[in-house]
């Protein structure tokens with residue numbers, strides 16, 4: 001018997017749930033397929049959810065009661081952009097000097113509505129904006145789909161599209177084939193379906209942001225006190241600073257009910273560029289986050305807080321990825337899979353766009369059904385509905401000329417801080433910790449819950465090809481310890497900065513020297529020689545499925561969705 005539905009939606013994130021909810025509520029037969037065992041447990045966001053958007057297409061339009069029903073953390077009442085400089089003193093550990101001492105740094109805080117805000121922020125607040133934790137939020141949203149009659153099938157990875165001639169007529173999961181008049185791809189930034197549908201090739205490093213996040217538990221009252229908030233109120237702080245080491249992007253601090261989310265979002269091409277150019281300073285994405293978190297401007301909020309989660313995920317750079325053609329007969333693409341994400345200054349904005357495009361795709365289905373025609377020609381009405389999103393994306397492309405320019409992140413940044421920033425003084429204690437990246441990451445991934453797939457690895461590495469790559473930059477870029485390199489006679493490394501430090505120490509010892517002096521450049525040269533001859537090692541157990549290795553290492557690395565609900569689970573992301 002053929003299992004045929006009106007619509008199959010792939011992925012129970014905000015985009016997929018919105019499409020499925022809209023259709024199920026209107027009586028259509030919708031099946032929502034999700035690879036995780038529980039929707040949300042594999043997802044990561046910052047995350048401020050902007051509840052309202054283009055009239056008719058916000059969460060508030062889809063589910064008007066969401067503010068009283070959804071598991072929301074805090075209502076965001078204040079937005080701030082903080083530009084900070086590194087505390088000035090000599091030495092390698094910028095925030096952990098050799099002896100306790102007073103250091104100064106500059107800071108410029110730009111609040112919403114201020115004169116400067118007009119240049120750096122887009123109008124952010126909508127009056128219905130909340131911090132959310134995806135593990136809770138997506139679970140709630142998918143239950144809403146079930147409440148209105150949608151079928152939610154979890155632990156089911158969609159691996160391929162089923163075609164009849166030119167037309168998509170269904171999907172192939174890790175277990176079976178399902179059929180529908182329309183398939184809506186809401187599987188996020190790692191979507192392979194858009195490739196299978198011939199709408200684009202694999203994403204490239206310049207098309208993707210990488211996000212790394214930590215969640216700290218502190219308690220509701222203490223968060224209120226430190227951030228000057230009333231009960232239920234929240235703050236969203238965007239942070240820029242030297243901690244980025246030339247990577248284009250920024251950091252964020254968001255208050256949840258009794259936890260604080262702190263993270264960074266950086267463009268992958270600029271991140272791997274910095275890993276190459278500053279191998280002595282930047283090892284892994286975690287190093288950027290650690291440097292931000294240990295900056296006195298940020299650490300004062302986190303003092304005494306308990307780290308409860310570490311996570312990572314990618315986001316499409318909308319203005320470089322949004323599909324010009326987001327459809328083919330029987331098939332539409334929404335949310336991050338479509339590339340509908342926008343980041344401008346402090347605005348990190350994907351969830352409401354996923355919801356809006358989900359609603360638009362659902363309306364397109366209803367239109368096509370009225371015409372009894374799911375061909376490309378009829379589905380093209382989706383392009384008209386998407387026009388406001390394309391406009392936004394074009395605007396963000398223009399804005400990126402400044403907000404993502406080298407000038408802003410280099411000399412321009414320092415000039416702005418010198419002219420407009422204020423000086424802060426802080427006492428920094430020497431807490432230099434010499435643990436390597438493998439140990440530091442193990443400490444964090446030890447907090448996660450795993451369900452290892454012992455028979456199937458969703459990532460396949462062509463080792464011969466991978467080993468031939470002279471830089472192997474997906475190895476340090478992997479946010480966890482899935483990739484390491486084995487350097488004969490030296491050991492196993494996850495970070496090239498660790499390898500550099502090892503080489504520097506060996507050179508120092510062999511020459512009987514104390515300081516780094518001229519040895520630094522010799523150590524850098526030796527590091528890259530080592531990387532070129534090293535062997536890549538891979539272990540999928542701790543993989544958070546961000547897709548970074550695929551973006552950087554393609555075609556030596558092939559990425560697939562995890563089967564059977566296996567993988568890492570998040571509780572707070």
Ligand SMILES: Cc1cc2nc3c(=O)[nH]c(=O)nc-3n(C[C@H](O)[C@H](O)[C@H](O)COP(=O)(O)OP(=O)(O)OC[C@H]3O[C@@H](n4cnc5c(N)ncnc54)[C@H](O)[C@@H]3O)c2cc1C
Nearest residue numbers: 011013014015035045046047048158188211335336350351
């Ligand atoms: C660090 C970070 C900070 C962010 N901060 C913010 C913020 O503050 N505000 C904001 O609005 N946005 C933020 N974003 C962006 C936002 O999270 C995304 O834009 C949004 O989640 C996109 O929603 P989506 O439904 O399109 O995709 P996703 O949320 O990625 O959902 C995709 C779903 O599909 C499932 N899936 C994937 N492949 C398959 C498959 N083959 N078969 C079945 N299921 C599959 C996944 O498990 C997932 O549930 C942030 C992102 C990151 C990484």
Ligand code: SF4
Nearest residue numbers: 478543544546547549
């Ligand atoms: S192995 Fe690849 S997909 Fe998995 S966490 Fe590392 S970089 Fe991300």
